[in-house]
Amino acid sequence: MRITSRQSSTKTIADLYRALDRRQAVTITYLKAGETEPTVRTVEVHDLRTTKAGGIIIIAMCRLREAEREFHLTGILSYTLHRMAYVLDRPEPTTFQRPAPAPADDADALFFYELARDPDDADYRPRVTLAA
Numbered sequence: 001m002r003i004t005s006r007q008s009s010t011k012t013i014a015d016l017y018r019a020l021d022r023r024q025a026v027t028i029t030y031l032k033a034g035e036t037e038p039t040v041r042t043v044e045v046h047d048l049r050t051t052k053a054g055g056i057i058i059i060a061m062c063r064l065r066e067a068e069r070e071f072h073l074t075g076i077l078s079y080t081l082h083r084m085a086y087v088l089d090r091p092e093p094t095t096f097q098r099p100a101p102a103p104a105d106d107a108d109a110l111f112f113y114e115l116a117r118d119p120d121d122a123d124y125r126p127r128v129t130l131a132a
Contacts, residue, residue, distance in 0.1 A: 003078045012073065013048065016058060019081055020045040025063070027080045030071055038077055043069070044086045061088040
């Protein structure tokens with residue numbers, strides 16, 4: 001187990017990138033902002049991103065929830081690198097589908113076209129295939 005307070009953030013990032021490259025699981029002890037109890041999660045790292053403020057975010061699949069989660073590097077108290085391979089499938093990212101051009105000659109068609117552009121779910125494909 002590596003304790004992040006005893007090493008530089010560069011070393012922690014390098015270890016997480018190594019786990020990502022080798023597709024190996026990582027167990028992290030994580031403390032969310034505003035909470036007092038840390039949680040332990042085994043994750044499969046898929047991406048490391050930088051925020052506008054300069055923080056580092058780890059995008060990973062959580063084995064407990066079997067869902068994609070974000071973890072801030074500053075919240076990781078300790079971590080353990082494992083040799084076990086990834087077992088979860090990452091969901092496909094939601095992609096934008098450009099709508100058909102607006103009809104210019106029919107008022108009813110234009111009305112229904114605008115209703116279909118409602119941002120709730122009309123322009124995006126769901127992440128999970130829905131059962132019929």
